[in-house]
Amino acid sequence: MTRQERTGWLFTAPVLAIIALVFVLPTALALALSVTDYSIYALADWSNLHFVGLGNFTGLLSTPLFWRALGNTLLFAALGVPMAIGTSLFVALLLNDATVRWKPLWRVLLFAPYVTSVVATAVVWRILFNQRFGLINRALAAVGIAPVDWLGDPHVSIPAILLFVTWKIFGYNMIVFTAALSAVPGELIEAARLDGAGRWGRFRHVTLPAIGPTLLLATVMSVAGFLQIFAEPYVMTLGGPAQSTTTVLYFMFDEGFKWWNLGQASAVAFVLFLMILAVTIAQTRIGRRHEWL
Structure with missing residues (x-):
């Protein structure tokens, strides 16, 4: 090892040690918990701890609430990512x-919601969505539309939360896209305009390919974020009504900190990790196919 390499390792060692302490070690312990029946009883007496192998993972397959939470999570991602990316762009x-x-x-002004507390803003939006005195229903009543039970109707609870989430996070991607758009060569856009390309043609054939890598990054981050959605339904609906907004992360939280089935909760965490990893790999391959990477 050269002197320069030793110096590099010396300067990075503290950071690597912190990463190992706060990420690698907890991840390894969570993986170990996922193959046990660790619960509040094992917390009181280690003799109650047993190795169950893949039992926690196979047990999820026969848990209806897990499948409901998985479906809700995928719905959040399928609807929320296009809303967030489209609005930001x-x-x-x-x-x-x-x-x-x-x-x-x-x-x-548009970026400000992103840096505000998600709990505080969720409480405000819960009041706005209130069926009796919320400002949204008051506005609807002013144009002759009957009040909507935004957070109490299973058919509209997910769209209501998605509206809030889109408002909350789109400012971040907006700033990222603004930076990417400012780097698009103006001469290319002007050349396309002189060739007769309209506004849509210039966007599709010049702007969009130029910001392709940024669009891929924003999409990957947004998908990962929506697959991990938790605080919004927790604060606004507590997973209801009728479990219509219970997500995988919410299910994991209940298993781990409500029922103290920490082994099962750890298994859910790794299932979610594998989901995000698979989607990220798929998105990366699509980006390479379009030469965005």
Whole structure:
């Protein structure tokens, strides 16, 4: 090992040690728990701890609530990712227009929800969605539409939460897309315009390929985020009504900290990890196919 390499390892060693302490070690312990029946009884007496192998994982296959939570999570991701990405990209394109005034102010205002507390904003939106005195239903009543039980009706609870989540997170992707759009060569767009390409043609054939890597990154991050959604349904609906907003992470939380089935909860965590890993690999391959990587 050269002197330069030793110096590099010396400077990175503290960071690697912290990563090992707060990530690698807990992950290894969680994996060990996932193959046991660790529960509150084992916490009191280690003699109650037994090795069950893949029993926790196979047990999930016969748990109806897990499948319900998995379906809800996939629905959140399938609906939420296009909403979040589409809204962020649309607003970024608007702010990229040279005729828009006060761009820094708009960016700050639109980015602000992302850095606010998710619990605090979820409580505010829960009040806005209130069927009796929420401002949203009051606005609907003003145009002659009957009040909607946004958080109490299983058919509209997921769209209501998705509306809040999109408002909460789209500012981050908007800033990322704004930076990507500013790096698109203006001469390419001007050349396409001179060749007769309309606004949609310039976006499809020039802008979109240029921001492809950024779009892939934002999509990967958004999918991972929506597959891990927890705080929003926990604060706004407690997984209801009728378990319509119970997600995989919410199910894991209940198993681990409500029923103290920590072995089962650890198994759920690794199932979720494998889901996110599989989706990320698939998205990466699609990006390579389109030469975005």
